[in-house]
Amino acid sequence: LSDLGYDSVWVGGPDSPYHVNNMTFWEIVDHDIAVLNEKSKFAGIVGLCHPNVVPPAFAAAVNEGTQGRLTDSGDTLMHRLHIDAFSFCFSRSGGAEAPGWFSLGPSIAAMPWTVPGFVTIPVVGKVHWGVQMTNVFVTGMNVSNPCNPSCGAIIDSGTSLIAAPPSAKGLIDSLKRMVNPDCSNIGSLPMLRFTVGGVNIELPPQAYVMKASLP
Numbered sequence: 184l185s186d187l188g189y190d191s192v193w194v195g196g197p198d199s200p201y202h203v204n205n206m207t208f209w210e211i212v213d214h215d216i217a218v219l220n221e222k223s224k225f226a227g228i229v230g231l232c233h234p235n236v237v238p239p240a241f242a243a244a245v246n247e248g249t250q251g252r253l254t255d256s257g258d259t260l261m262h263r264l265h266i267d268a269f270s271f272c273f274s275r276s277g278g279a280e281a282p283g284w285f286s287l288g289p290s291i292a293a294m295p296w297t298v299p300g301f302v303t304i305p306v307v308g309k310v311h312w313g314v315q316m317t318n319v320f321v322t323g324m325n326v327s328n329p330c331n332p333s334c335g336a337i338i339d340s341g342t343s344l345i346a347a348p349p350s351a352k353g354l355i356d357s358l359k360r361m362v363n364p365d366c367s368n369i370g371s372l373p374m375l376r377f378t379v380g381g382v383n384i385e386l387p388p389q390a391y392v393m394k395a396s397l398p
Contacts, residue, residue, distance in 0.1 A: 185210055185211045186210050187208075187210075188210045189205045189206065189207055189208070192206045194287070201264050201287070203260065203263045206263065231271075231340045232261070232311070267292070268287070268291050269286065270287070271283065271285050271286070272284045302382050304381075304382055312337060314335070314337075314338065314379050314380050315379070315380055316330045316378065317333045317378045317381075318330060318376070318377065319375075319376070319378075321357070321358065321373045321374070321375055322373060323373065324357055324373070326353040326354045329347070329350035329351035336377075345391060369388050369389060369394070370388070373388070374387060374388075375388075
């Protein structure tokens, strides 16, 4: 259960140029979400959706709740901050307490043209950061391509995990059989390769295999 509210938002410190007044948000007043208990280490969730697209159900609820007070109440935070490019990074070192970084500004927007190794991929999603994937494979592994002829993939800033559809079960099962129970052979596992937006991307085994202790 949540209530519609308004607040002033700064991204960064009080001197940050990224500042919005009367930003709409939803305040959770009653819930049964385990991750939002008294031990949680965050106080809010900022959606990094398309700069000027709010899912219709949420936009309708916001517009109904404002009763005409704000003409831009249905805009996203990114749109009101005039941000159309950002980056995020999840650190691999430090375990559960490892920091992450969210960066934005002119230098980030210029990275695809100024920093070697960066490429641009067309966004085809209407609400999410959705891109077109046409191939998923592991060299030397005889399994069907789960994205034949193509499928959609979402670049999700809310998780560092990879979620796959049922069509990828054959590929995943083959990879699982290659991993030792103690994960001692991670370094010798093959690359996982994608073709996304016409660009070939490689993920090393350290990016798709995670060693974790079960309770």
